[in-house]
Amino acid sequence: MALQSRPERSAPWTYRFYVDVDGTTTDPRLAEALEEVEALAARVVVLGSYEAWIEGSRLSAPPPIPAHHTRKPEVPLVDRRRNPEGSQVSVRHLVFGGEEPVLIAGPCSVESEAMILQTAEAVAAAGGDMLRGGAYKPRTSPYDFQGLGVKGLRYLADARERTGLPVVTEVLSWEEVAVVAHFADMLQVGARNMQNFTLLRAVSRSGKPVLLKRGAGATIEEWLMAAEYILAEGNPNVVLCERGIRTFERATRHTLDLNAVVMVRERTHLPVIVDPSHAAGLRSLVTPLSMGSLAAGACGLMVEVHPDPAKAMSDGEQSLDIPMFAELARRVHPGRTRGMGSRLA
Amino acid sequence: MALQSRPERSAPWTYRFYVDVDGTTTDPRLAEALEEVEALAARVVVLGSYEAWIEGSRLSAPPPIPAHHTRKPEVPLVDRRRNPEGSQVSVRHLVFGGEEPVLIAGPCSVESEAMILQTAEAVAAAGGDMLRGGAYKPRTSPYDFQGLGVKGLRYLADARERTGLPVVTEVLSWEEVAVVAHFADMLQVGARNMQNFTLLRAVSRSGKPVLLKRGAGATIEEWLMAAEYILAEGNPNVVLCERGIRTFERATRHTLDLNAVVMVRERTHLPVIVDPSHAAGLRSLVTPLSMGSLAAGACGLMVEVHPDPAKAMSDGEQSLDIPMFAELARRVHPGRTRGMGSRLA
Amino acid sequence: MALQSRPERSAPWTYRFYVDVDGTTTDPRLAEALEEVEALAARVVVLGSYEAWIEGSRLSAPPPIPAHHTRKPEVPLVDRRRNPEGSQVSVRHLVFGGEEPVLIAGPCSVESEAMILQTAEAVAAAGGDMLRGGAYKPRTSPYDFQGLGVKGLRYLADARERTGLPVVTEVLSWEEVAVVAHFADMLQVGARNMQNFTLLRAVSRSGKPVLLKRGAGATIEEWLMAAEYILAEGNPNVVLCERGIRTFERATRHTLDLNAVVMVRERTHLPVIVDPSHAAGLRSLVTPLSMGSLAAGACGLMVEVHPDPAKAMSDGEQSLDIPMFAELARRVHPGRTRGMGSRLA
Amino acid sequence: MALQSRPERSAPWTYRFYVDVDGTTTDPRLAEALEEVEALAARVVVLGSYEAWIEGSRLSAPPPIPAHHTRKPEVPLVDRRRNPEGSQVSVRHLVFGGEEPVLIAGPCSVESEAMILQTAEAVAAAGGDMLRGGAYKPRTSPYDFQGLGVKGLRYLADARERTGLPVVTEVLSWEEVAVVAHFADMLQVGARNMQNFTLLRAVSRSGKPVLLKRGAGATIEEWLMAAEYILAEGNPNVVLCERGIRTFERATRHTLDLNAVVMVRERTHLPVIVDPSHAAGLRSLVTPLSMGSLAAGACGLMVEVHPDPAKAMSDGEQSLDIPMFAELARRVHPGRTRGMGSRLA
Numbered sequence A, B, C, D: 001m002a003l004q005s006r007p008e009r010s011a012p013w014t015y016r017f018y019v020d021v022d023g024t025t026t027d028p029r030l031a032e033a034l035e036e037v038e039a040l041a042a043r044v045v046v047l048g049s050y051e052a053w054i055e056g057s058r059l060s061a062p063p064p065i066p067a068h069h070t071r072k073p074e075v076p077l078v079d080r081r082r083n084p085e086g087s088q089v090s091v092r093h094l095v096f097g098g099e100e101p102v103l104i105a106g107p108c109s110v111e112s113e114a115m116i117l118q119t120a121e122a123v124a125a126a127g128g129d130m131l132r133g134g135a136y137k138p139r140t141s142p143y144d145f146q147g148l149g150v151k152g153l154r155y156l157a158d159a160r161e162r163t164g165l166p167v168v169t170e171v172l173s174w175e176e177v178a179v180v181a182h183f184a185d186m187l188q189v190g191a192r193n194m195q196n197f198t199l200l201r202a203v204s205r206s207g208k209p210v211l212l213k214r215g216a217g218a219t220i221e222e223w224l225m226a227a228e229y230i231l232a233e234g235n236p237n238v239v240l241c242e243r244g245i246r247t248f249e250r251a252t253r254h255t256l257d258l259n260a261v262v263m264v265r266e267r268t269h270l271p272v273i274v275d276p277s278h279a280a281g282l283r284s285l286v287t288p289l290s291m292g293s294l295a296a297g298a299c300g301l302m303v304e305v306h307p308d309p310a311k312a313m314s315d316g317e318q319s320l321d322i323p324m325f326a327e328l329a330r331r332v333h334p335g336r337t338r339g340m341g342s343r344l345a
Ligand SMILES: C=C(OP(=O)(O)O)C(=O)O
Pocket: A108, A134, A138, A189, A190, A191, A192, A213, A243, A278
């Protein structure tokens, strides 16, 4: 059992608890516990039940022997020598590390139901493969928009329903892993959390594929070792994402480290993609950087797209508008007929 | 109530749950709940009960209205204009931001009961003011020593008992805040977690004073806004700690950013100290950097000390040995008679 | 007239003076001056006479009104608005900024007559467009090999003779501009000299096309303003070269700044190429970075190639061997029949 | 003989040649040569004659055997093991590396005769030890004020005459070394020229003490090797100056690298000072950084001072005004009676 609480975003003085119970819905002990919770809480909503991904490895079950109790392997789990051909990571029907680059697109933040549906439709129509959008946003200032939380997750799931695009979204803290994993197809660990080791272990145990962004101040070695934390905890499905590092150059938000993309491909079997939006911070750079990243060997892209970038609640200056994204998608998937995107048959 | 679990460090396949209950020990509902927990768990230890630091603001109580529900204040809470004289933060009998610099010292990691006691005795004898030591260690590799966990906390508390030195130690994740706050006098948020916003909110609500390290890749603005998260959540007792940033210079581990120390003093009323050990990564630089930091306006220092640096389980190359620390303490507190340290009467 | 002297590299206690005379070979005043020089010098060699590239603008003639005597133009000379189509820079039969990428290759240093001829032959045979090689080497240590000087220039000219490949080579100081310009087709200003403004003015007045490398610690703005120095002094033929910047990442020698390549193309009409060899410092990264750079919009590449990288006198670890270069050339110029290279008919 | 020419700053289309002749003023060959020069030039001014600093080592004489012709020494010339006590460098009556810190102050640029005299008087009165001021300015844009050239040098010499303050000023290119050395007491090699090896050799041969600034993108190792170039060319009188490096922090112009100051003192016997003005870029940081630098072991400071910073032609935001400088000087030289400064008796 994992009991999780967070301040409810839409009402002050109210807490929302996520109770992630390891058991079957018919277990009487579970019913009893739910009753007790209902006594304490204003309102209880059963989000549903779901299968554990691998026997014995969900959040609250005893995990496989934790890595730090094991001996360091001769060859790290991320090391390319463990799979010289390169690993593939599947997210629904998509494959990272396969023949085709995977094009992830969507807004920085899920701002409303309408906007995420509109963006998702446009992304699918243009030939995007997967939908992104933040429901939990890591913001520099506590007064900035922090995301719609669970509501945002729900809208993302609705958008997937409509378009067939699998969904990736960021999880900020381990107690949200269960709920994010419930709604999303892939969990994103953001740059600021690359060395939040508790979170790394929790996303690993969720069983969902993980998109691990490189920290803006993290070395290649640290990035790979962060992935090692996830693999060591039992989850092999990690995709790396280079999203720019902090350098002295002030004309761009970060500096895309293409060296790292190439080097990481040498050193690990894990697939690596590029997020040129955060790397550059300026929309006009996104398409050329995308093409450069794929040519250098990235197996996918994650770009921010907004129907009206000037009005975005976050990262507007770096967001493509729909026509710019359509042009990018055309160049990334030149052979593909538009409008057929990744839509499920 | 907050229910927290973590893999027990000393035994695989075992979980330790921390149950932090908001209530009085005479409440029958609490007794009942404990019974139920005992039924599920192999062993239950009541760590004790403690007073809430401020009415209504401990970890599990409804927090003050969260910052993100409030309007952004005209002047941020950290802004120096809110207290042009500069704020003072007290940790037991010590004052950060007062007349005297505060000298924090101790090992990178608590390695054993004997070593932390030995180090603490030496620190106190030499004139150190406060004891540091990591029980939960953020390590780049999952195979590196991750700290002694609760056992380490207990040893730190024992060392305080013996020497009278208040204790600061790092907390890595919000579910450990309650237990760390139970044992320590001050909670350290490490560089890797500077933008772990869940953790920032949790340490705020713990009511304990917080030592907030700057991220190695974080700007001054981001650092101040991280402190703003803590203040906005209701806890005003934040001390900032500059510990070096990532730069191109490869001869040192990080680059001490003395500019930032000075600038931060202009921009915020919060006290700021320097950790020259992590900034330099080499013990021979620690004393000169310490003297320079104090002369530039830092109100304290945190240095790593080890009885036998060559055998340290982490950060040995940057740890002072006891004689080097004694020399530093003599220079930091020139008027003070040795051996009288911070020992309680 | 410009009188230039340098220590002769092959014999201590000996100076070599370069006398660059502005006049006709029939001028009796010139003959007289040469006589006087012969009286003072151990040996006089007339390197030859050459036409001034533009009336009134060679090194020793009164230059066009220096920029700093003119008013700042409304729109800088480098600004893309001055030529929205993008400028082309010709070096003999090659065009930077045209349809085809220009592939420059050669050793870091010209090490001997045999090695530069061998490398040049291989570069031409594989489909390279232009030959590089340092005769004057900027070396961190004064005890490192500093280049063959004029002898190296001569060998480069011989290699051009044999292969038809135009030659680019670095010039370190303004007094060497005349002699380097005499032998080379394009003058390279190295990263360390990007803000050596005397040198920038001198290469401008030489009339030769200039390859301007970005300083490893220089911003995009500074790089463009360095080009502005050259343009303002009268020479419009500048090609920019991104070669990696200094960042905290220690696994690679520098960090290729692909953002900058794209941004510079927006901000200036000047052609921009990439040097992935110095950017990465490791040969295995060179080919993927090359492909990425071209896809992002670079109009050419400069790569280091050595017949036996393990024995190179400088930068061996980042030098491609001949087969690796042949593979790169094949990918850069897919349609081109090998062996036809840039050979003059 | 060294014949040097530069565009005359005050009149376009006019060149000023500096003829630095190695000989005695009674030599008939010299008189003859001067005549010939007079025939070609519009105006000839004899700046004067001066003694060679060391027999056989002035600019135009055969230099000591150049370093690159010698074997690399077992222990580099800069290495602390060559002088564990630390070297002292004298500039007139001042000593770098002695008991007292040396406080250098003055404007970024020499802007006019009146302003440099006014500033020098104020610096001397407040207790400054030495005067700085740029006559040749390295400016990012070719349209920015480039300095007054020789006129500026003359004003500096006049200011020394009046105040007794020795003068340090930057030299940008080797052909200006002779004239700058003629007027100044110490030659400054700027950050942008730290690896302008021709310039390093030329300042070495000038025989004047050299102030070698660290490049903003240069490592400690490169900085020391730049000093090695100067020592290897025969001049042992080098003072190092840390002036901030390029990092990701955007709130300050550069980042003062105090680690480097301390490390350099370990690795070399050469004295090291700090320039907090360029390191911070903001005047309010200058005094605390100064005190911190001295406490960490720097043996001197170089700060920018301007009588009216708001009107400065360069670097006004980082320049102290006179009262701020007076306060700094009081703190740097606490025991010294004001107004007695470095004035010669
Ligand atoms: C916050 C995001 O990214 P990062 O973690 O890379 O900053 C994001 O993808 O919106």
